[in-house]
Amino acid sequence: MLIKEKSQKLFSEAQNYIPGGVNSPVRAFKAVGGNPLFIDHAKGAYMYDVDGNAYIDMINSWGPMIFGHADEQVLKAVQEAIPSSLSFGAPGAAEVEIAELITDLVPSIEKVRMVNSGTEATMSAIRLARGYTGREKMIKFEGCYHGHGDSFLIAAGSGAITMGEPNSPGVTVGTAKDTLTAPFNDLEAIRTLVNANKDQIAAIILEPVAGNMGCVLPQEGYLEGLRQICDEEGMVLIVDEVMTGFRLAAGGAQEVFNVKADITTLGKIIGGGMPVGAYGGKKEIMDFVSPQGPVYQAGTLSGNPISMAAGLAQLKRIKNDKDLYQRLTEKTQKIADGIAAHLKALNLNYYTSQIGSMYTLFFTENEVHNFEDAKSCDLEKFGKFFNAMLEEGVYLPPSQFETWFISDALTDKEISKIIDAAGKALKAIH
Structure with missing residues (x-):
C-alpha cells in the first residue's frame, strides 16, 4: 500500500x-x-x-x-530569461520569434496572438469569429472541451435544432441561446443545425481529436465534411489544437488529417510547461483583432517573457527533432x-x-x-x-x-x- x-x-x-x-x-x-x-x-x-x-x-x-x-533545454532557457525580469507588460523580442516559428510550423496560421491559457485562446477565437462574420451563433460538440468560458459550458438541447442549455450555474440562458450543440462525428446533425439557423452561425469549433471524452478520433471524411460546410455557408472553422497542437505533429492534427482551419487555438506544448495559449489563423481574419481591427482582446501577461522563453526552447527542439x-x-x-x-x-x-x-x-x-x-x-x-x-x-x-x-x-x-x-x-x- x-x-x-x-x-x-x-x-x-x-x-x-x-x-x-x-x-x-x-x-x-x-x-x-x-x-x-x-x-x-x-x-x-x-x-x-x-x-x-x-x-x-x-x-x-x-x-x-x-x-x-x-527538460534541460527548457529549464536553461527559463533560467537565462529570469534575470531580465518576470514580466514587462510591453513587447519583447521572444514574442516575435515564437510567432514566426508558429506560423512556420502550422501552415494555416498566418498571424498569431499570444494569450495566457487555452481557455483565453478559445474565448478570443469565438469572439473574433463573431466579429469577423457579423453573426452570433456557434456550433460546438458534445464532449469536446474548450475551457471554462461561458459559451462552452452548454449542454445539448432536447432536439437537433434546439438551442443549448447551461450546464453550469452562472452561465446565462442568453449565452446558451447562441450555442448550438451536436454529437461528435455526425455530419448530418451539423447540416440540420445549419439549415435551421441559416446565415446565423459564425463558427464551428471542435477538437480535431477529442481529448476530454477520452481520446476519440474523427471518422473518415468527418473533418473534411466540416471544412466543406463552413466554406459553403460562410462560417469560420475553429480547430482547437490546445491538446493536439505540436503533440501529433509539428503542424498538429491539421497536418495529420490534411485539413486547414480558419482559426487555430493552441496551448499546452507552446509554453513548455508554463501558462500560455495562442490563437491564430488567416491574415484577413486576424487583422480584425485590436489594435489593427475592431475586435477587442488584451492581457497584461500575454507574451510573458518567461513563458515565451520556455515555449520557444521547446518549439525549437520539436522543429529540429525529425x-x-x-x-x-x-x-x-x-x-x-x-x-x-x-x-x-x-x-x-x-x-x-x-x-x-x-x-x-x-x-x-x-x-x-x-x-x-x-x-x-x-x-x-x-x-x-x-x-x-x-x-x-x-x-x-x-x-x-x-x-x-x-x-x-x-x-x-x-x-x-x-x-x-x-x-x-x-x-x-x-
Whole structure:
C-alpha cells in the first residue's frame, strides 16, 4: 500500500482554503475514488509525491511535457530569461520569434496572438469569429472541451435544432441561446443545425481529436465534411489544437488529417510547461483583432517573457527533432499492444483509441465515436483500474474521460513497467 500521510494532511488543510481542496476539478479524484496525491517534484518520466512515492507519469501536465518533466533545454532557457525580469507588460523580442516559428510550423496560421491559457485562446477565437462574420451563433460538440468560458459550458438541447442549455450555474440562458450543440462525428446533425439557423452561425469549433471524452478520433471524411460546410455557408472553422497542437505533429492534427482551419487555438506544448495559449489563423481574419481591427482582446501577461522563453526552447527542439513523432508513436503503440494483450488474456471487454502519443483505454464492448458512447463505458471499473495502477506506481489521468499523454522520456524500462503494472492491475479488478 502507498504511504499517503502527507498528501492526506495537505488535502485536509487545502479544503479549508481552496474550493474542494484543488485548483482544477479533475485533480480531486472524485471520478475514480480516493483523495488526490500532492506532487513534490518531477523529472523525466517520473513524478514524486510529498510522501516520497515515485510514479511513471502518463499525464505529463495534461500534455505539454512532451520531452518529459524538467527538460534541460527548457529549464536553461527559463533560467537565462529570469534575470531580465518576470514580466514587462510591453513587447519583447521572444514574442516575435515564437510567432514566426508558429506560423512556420502550422501552415494555416498566418498571424498569431499570444494569450495566457487555452481557455483565453478559445474565448478570443469565438469572439473574433463573431466579429469577423457579423453573426452570433456557434456550433460546438458534445464532449469536446474548450475551457471554462461561458459559451462552452452548454449542454445539448432536447432536439437537433434546439438551442443549448447551461450546464453550469452562472452561465446565462442568453449565452446558451447562441450555442448550438451536436454529437461528435455526425455530419448530418451539423447540416440540420445549419439549415435551421441559416446565415446565423459564425463558427464551428471542435477538437480535431477529442481529448476530454477520452481520446476519440474523427471518422473518415468527418473533418473534411466540416471544412466543406463552413466554406459553403460562410462560417469560420475553429480547430482547437490546445491538446493536439505540436503533440501529433509539428503542424498538429491539421497536418495529420490534411485539413486547414480558419482559426487555430493552441496551448499546452507552446509554453513548455508554463501558462500560455495562442490563437491564430488567416491574415484577413486576424487583422480584425485590436489594435489593427475592431475586435477587442488584451492581457497584461500575454507574451510573458518567461513563458515565451520556455515555449520557444521547446518549439525549437520539436522543429529540429525529425524523429520525435515516430518515436512517440512507437512508444505509445508498445504500451497499447502490451495492455491489449493482458485484456485479451483476461477476456475483458475493452476498446482502445490511439493516435500518435494520445491514448485511452475504455472499458466497454462497443466502439467509442462520441460522448454518448464514452458515457456508456464501465466508469466504476476504470476507477478501480486507476487506483490499482497507482498502487503499481503508474499515474494515469484520474477520469475515464481524459486522454493519456505519452512523453519521449519513457524508455523501454518504463514501458515494460507500465505493461507489467497493467497486467497486475487488470487481474486485481477482474
